[in-house]
Amino acid sequence: MTLSILYIDDEPDLQEIASMALELDPEITVRTCGSGSEALDVLSTMTPDLILLDMMMPVMDGPMTFAAIRERFGKGIPIVFITARTSPEDVERLVMSGAHGVIPKPFDPMKLTAQVRSFVDHA
């Protein structure tokens, strides 16, 4: 099954590594964005199967971007946070706010495709 993923992170190095890791699976295509506002622009031209969203970003952080996407594009696209803050309370708060899940940083690039597929399957 082919999947399109939107990866939102302000750090270019991580964008590159995540893209490479996800594209190890030939059926996955990745689009990367460096900021929340860029993501909103991109989402008006495409509808990915899953959004991977970084928590800490300048100007618009993860939760703000999350709220903006939900407001403008509804609840159709599953959104998974990528964060270094993975205490049970943090995860619970994100899930309660409507996120589909949390991938802790640092992530294992070799397991990323499997994680992403599992989130899409359970969405």
Next chain:
Amino acid sequence: MIRKHVGSRGRRAEQWRQRFAKIVAFVAPLIIGAVVILLTQQVRTTDHLSREKDIAQEQRTQLLLLLSAHEDVETGGRGYVITGDPRFLEPYEEARRQLPAIWSSLSKNTREQPRQLALTRELRALSNRKLAYTKATIALRRAGDIQGAEARVRSGRGKALMDRIRVHISRLTALQKVTIAERSRNAETAVTDLRVLTFVLLAVLAGLLAAAWLALQHSLGTRDRVLVKLEDLALRQKAILESAMDGIVTINPAGSIEAANAATMRMFGYDPGELDARDFGILLADQPPVGHIAEELREFDLENDSEGVALDIVARRSDGSEFPVEIAITAAVLNEGLRYVAVIRDITERKRVEQLKSDFVSTVTHELRTPLTSIAGALGLLEGGGAGPLNARAGRLVTIAHNNADRLVRLVNDILDIQKIESGKMPFHIQELDLTAAVRASVEENRSYAAKFGAHISLAAPMTPMMVSADPDRLAQVFTNLLSNAAKYSPGDGTVRVTIATNGPFHRVTIADEGAGIPEDFQDQVFGKFAQADSTANRAKGGTGLGLSIVREIVEQFDGQVSFESEPGQQTRFHVDLPALEPQRLPRGGATLLVCGNEAGKALTAALRDAGHAVAFAENPVQARAAVRAAKFAGVAVDMGLPHGAGATIIRTTREDTRNADTPILAFGSKPGDSQPGGVACILDWLEKPIDVSRLTDCVEGAILAKGPDKLRILQVEDDPGTERLIAAALGEEAEIVTAHSVAAARSLAGRDDFDLAILATALEDGNGGELLSNLQPGSAAPIPVIILSAPDADSQNADCINTSLAGMHMPLADLADLAAAAGQFSAACRERTLAP
């Protein structure tokens, strides 16, 4: 706030009560005086009344006497006329004698009453007429004219006169009665009025006294309540004092203790009361003489400062043991005079925790550095093709990994720097240096870094040297931080302008960027730790958020200051101000050799000059730096006995200068004040861990080429497996590496085997690699070239260790001069070979 308000209202009421009592105290005597006057008045009026009554009585008596006298006159006169008996004239004569006295009495008493006066006058006239008539009648009878006299008696005129007299007297009596009645009525009215007034005044007085009594009673009640409150307050404060964790001591201006709470006793190990009247100085470790504390307190007072805090004071317990405290002193002006309250806090625990924290940070970061060195080294090798060519994707991944490993190394270094500066463990080798040269070098070093952000650095500096006092390495760190910051925040294709100028007693370096400026609300925190206007911006820019904090700490160590001006949206200018020193002339000339050192260095310079060499001499790192920047030398001889690790600084300075990067360096030992140099070592390079692999390979390359076709034999002294593997990977193919993991093992290897080169780590389990230099002297031949791998910030310690190792040996000046000259030739040979293929 509320309590204060209530308190003032209560006080105002109390003031009113007191004022009222005062008014009463003033008015009451007045009222009493008035009452006394009124009573006197009353008595006087009553007296007057009774006197009036007496007068009336008297007048009445007089009137009766008058009547009776006239009747006597009438009766006597008539009796005499009828009988001719002279005895009848006796009462007549008697009455006539009495009359003047009666009249005088009457006229006196009726003087003030006009009607009575008029009546009295008429009566008197009648009386006179009557007397005259009777007298005339009596005279007729005496003369013998009995008929005439009797006719006069019978005519009734005498009787008529007598009747009129009677009528007048009865009128006067009636009038008298009326007057008396009127007067007594008036007097009674007056008495009644006075009585009423007296009563009113007495009532007012009673009222006032009652009110005053009430007020007094109330005041006394309030006083009682206040006293109870005060007592409670004192008890409460005592409870607070006694339960306080801090020692609280009251000191008088003479410096002796008046009171000390339980915590003080516990803290200092005294029994209650034992400290009373003792000098405060007995609580301090340095035991100042009696009177010293009083003096300090006086000064404290003179400074017009009501509160002072003394930090990090060492206190002393009764058993003589010492512990750190913080003392806060407050001056209090009490009713009984000036007192000082000292609050003493035992900070042993805090110090311990601070130490733990500092040790922990230091350990963790050091421990982080070791594996990071291996990671960065391994990635560096991979990226540089050390493990063969990588495909594009692998190459890209390795570059990302390498950059991020470098970033982590920077972060760890910055944390270590901050921690070292804060705990006072950062070694600062402060020396005189030329600020323009330092800035120029930093600008050159940072050009390529700035270019990554598309920024260009321009420098405007005067040609004359501007001397300041600073540690050259730390100063370079300051400019690197500021330049990299400016580059990071420059817009693409921006210019970072660096200017150097003299600004009063300071030399000022200004670094201006064309960036977005610093947001106003962030300007206060610019120098804070992990402070970045946008906390996530650092990740994109590769900063640690510690740079400016380090910059400030360092500059303050040089008695300078850092400041900035920012115009949001336009630019930011950072200024570094360092106290200006007088410029110093440095020796220059076409020398081929450079000698840096003390007495031994001077002796060596003289010996070399005698042998015909052109030698420049420098006695400190500033002069040495200026010399190596000014010219390319054939060889540099450095005295490791220079103080504060200056030898190491000179070696690193020389190596970092592009022209002298491959100039052979001879290090020699010396003893202070001794002109005889000790042993010699040939130092190829002095690298700090984590090591720069490319610099290491460049350095060894020259030695490999000089060695010729045989494989270079390297003695590696290293106990960190990561570094060991890194060096093996970098040099293993071209050289034969023999590794010793301890100083002892290296010593035995050096004794047995011949080596072409040694790579010595300084911090080993059983000692310092620098100690081995004396073992690397194969007889009379040139010493084995050495590369020092120094632990960070250990220059001074390592230089001392090397000096100790070399100074123990004896090397004649002539041999040393030969070696120095030979080193020059060796270098020339190296260069030829490097250039030959």
